[in-house]
Amino acid sequence: MTKIPVTEFTDDLKSLEENTQATDVFRLARSRKTALKQESPSYSGIKWLTAGAFSTILAFSLMVPFDTDSLSTDNSIDKALHAQSDTDESVEELYEEDFYYWFDIYQTELLVSND
């Protein structure tokens, strides 16, 4: 067996290196600049991680039962309406008292006149 010289392998590997595709050369230059600036490296799979994390949060939020009663609404309009309804009730009670007072007098006068 004829021994293949190491230099033959080296030459061919160097050819491979010299003929790196332009897109790869561009990406390597960008990686080098990122490394020199010490910016966070971007990964080709980071968007999948983000999508996965988002999907997990969404799925979890849909699985947990949503209790509307426990919600506390700090609605000033609701409070005002509630206060108003209280006021209306008290006004109604007042009117009823007047009515029964008048009714009581009316009945007493009737009784007196019948006597």
Place this chain on the structure above:
Amino acid sequence: MSLAYIKVDQNISLAEDNQSGVGVVSIEYNNIDQFLKHIEKRAFHMARLSTRSLEDAHDIVQESMYKLVQKYTDKDSSAWKPLFYRILNSKITDYYRRNAVKDRLFPWKKSDIEDANDYGDSILDQGIARLSEEPDAVMLRQQRISKLASHIQALPRRQKQAFMLRTWEGLSTRETAKAMGCSEGSVKTHYSRAMIRLRSMLEDDYND
């Protein structure tokens, strides 16, 4: 590319590796940017041959560059090369471990790896040619390089690392041992086995 100077280290590197026939040239770099520009393509191809994935190869090279600049800019420029390849090999090892766990957890989902033929085909598509080379010689050389790449991909991991660092990068046995995190004896063993295997597989292609 402007360099401070090119120095052939005859005292240590060449004397040590004379038997294997590997010529070692040590290059001094003015700054880390020059160094990264010099080795980025080689590192990319090494990562691609190791991972069989274009995207993962880019990610690994980017991470390795980032870590080297982050941690070792202050070191002597002669230390950058073995340090960089140490980081690169660690990242490749991490890649293998992650894939092994992923394949175990999701056996129905195969990792997105390119076939050895895919890389070989991409080399053929690149049209590697030299000036004044005949078309049939170009074709033969492309096919030979494609086969070489395929067989390197098929080597066991440690043999692959030793072969690429010694033959392609031109590191000495000592520097290769530092980069691989093993002894010089181990490097010699891995390298020797890789050479025997490649020579037997590619004998016909290189002896035309």
